Amino acid sequence: MGDDGRIVVEVLLADHPFEGFLDPVRRRAAEFGAAHPDYEVRISTYRYWAETGREDFIRILDRGRVPALVDVFFTETQHARDAVAATGGPLFTPVQRAVGGRREILGEPVVLDDFVDSARRYYSYDGELVSMPFSVSTGLLYANMTMLRAAGITEVPQDWDGLEAACRAVVQTDGGPPHAIAWAVDGWFFQGAVCQQGGLLADHANGRSGRAQKVDLASEELLAWATWWQRLHKDGLYFHTGAAQDWAGTFEAFIEGRVAFLCNSSVMAQSVVSAGAQAGIEVVADGLPRNGAVPYSGDVLGGDSLFLAAGLPPEVEDGALAFLQYLLNPEGAAAWHKSSGFIPVTHGSHRLLEAEGWFADKPHHLEAPKQLDASDGTPAATGALVGELANMHADLVQAMRDVLEQGADPARRFAQATDAAQQRLDDYNRRTVERHKAHWLEAAQLTPRTSDRGPGTT
Known part of the structure; x- marks a missing residue:
């Protein structure tokens, strides 16, 4: 009261x-x-x-x-x-x-x-x-249509191949930007890419049918995303600010016309469109591009x-x-x-x-x-329910930075990230079970057993 x-x-x-x-x-x-x-x-x-x-x-x-x-x-x-x-x-x-x-x-x-x-x-x-x-929220692709039309592109690309082709066209245009696309190096985008392709980050149906015990940060779906990203970077199309989770830096690069595309949160839709208008840019928001080689499953929230x-x-x-x-x-x-x-x-x-x-x-x-x-409602599209997800994101971020900045092999580096994330999940699950057991034992000690009761009790 x-x-x-x-x-x-x-x-x-x-x-x-x-x-x-x-x-x-x-x-x-x-x-x-x-x-x-x-x-x-x-x-x-x-x-x-x-x-x-x-x-x-x-x-x-x-x-x-x-x-x-x-x-x-x-x-x-x-x-x-x-x-x-x-x-x-x-x-x-x-x-x-x-x-x-x-x-x-x-x-x-x-x-x-x-x-x-x-x-x-x-x-x-x-x-x-x-x-x-x-x-x-979910992730969105923001496109500078003013810049795209100058490159002869009239529609926002829907898949990775189309986006890559548009990126190449933009940077090759007279007066085009030095790079074509930017997004923050953030674990959320990895989750989204795996979801889109129907992949799982964890066992037991992404932790939806039972407690997640195993994680896989080097799945076919994740490596498809990471290697495509690596190629964009190697070819000068992806702009890496050099910092992890640099949502502000990538936003600024887009508004300042240093890239034609931006992947960011849907929460930023009004801010991106308004800032673009002030800068004389027509901005169109669309869904995140998908891997056109596999069926679409959904996008993570x-x-x-x-x-x-x-x-x-x-x-x-x-x-x-x-x-x-x-x-x-x-x-x-x-x-x-x-x-x-x-x-x-x-x-x-x-x-x-x-x-x-x-x-x-x-x-x-x-x-x-x-x-x-547009989600198909599967556990893959729903997203992972798993302990230490925030730190798993951090493992993905560090692995991708090593790929972008040091030329690490994606398959090897994300296998290492899997090992680190698995150890962390094992520790989390063990601590959780031990904590629950401690409370169960304490509750049991406070509840009299039948054999402890006096004669004639029920």
Whole structure:
């Protein structure tokens, strides 16, 4: 209870390095409190992307006590599912289980069945929605159509071969840029490329049918992507800034006209299009190019979801669940899309935006939902659910830097990355099992066995 007697729902959100990023959520929290005078939603934040942000967040989980709602970056989904409460048992409870089939909570209509399919699949396990998709994104290809038309290209390429040919045409044009394409050296793009080709990063159906025990960072699909990338770089078509995860540097190269193509997050669609217009560039957003030699499976999503703490008092749990429905009702999800750039995560919000003419005026916002909707729904397309995914991304980044900067052989270098990632996953799984066993033993010691009871007891 708060000092004023209201029921307090504590919410921990991931803040982004953009001014006023969470202001819309804070407004929704205030509106919810006004509509439900018995409740107060209190928001605190953490910076996952800060220098020690991930370590700080893991420490929050490992303490075993969390606020009612916790915003979890997608790479930490398995860690959140494995987290143990200080009192024993899971730290979080599945949202769908807590809703329990209700159609409304505290008068707020339940939106669990309205999520776009790709988001619902990613955050579900055994058909049960574990956490609420909140901020969902995917990768997009941004094209400088002004530059492309000068090279005789009128449409954005759809596959790797077409993109490579367009890159060569652009740099060979009189007055063309020194390079043709840029994207950050980031593990997310590796995941996306493997997803597109129907490949798996982990066993047990990418960790979807059981705990992931084995990883493969040197699969046929991953090496196809890495060797194509290596060729673009060797031929001077790909622009490498020399830094890992240089999202800002690649963005600047595109806006300054030093490349004709940029692969970046769909969250940046409005920023890329607006900055391009200010620079006199016509920018078109399209789906990421695909390996045309294999069937397309889907593209991985990014972003984060909201987990519900286990063991809450019933009135607090209902308040948290009701706030989730309010936050992501059609108006709320549409407003979050407009302010943040993340996709409208429910069908209702998409319909609302469409009726308003939002997509007709800003067609670049349609590409991410369209790309995610094209998924075939397989575990490959859904993406990997695996422990230490963030560090696996780091292994991929370092391996690719060695390929680009030192000429390392991709097959050999990514086999080494697999060994490192496997050791890390083995350690993670062992620690997880040991932690769970410790809590099981503690619980067993606190529960009297039949043989320990006195005569005549049952």
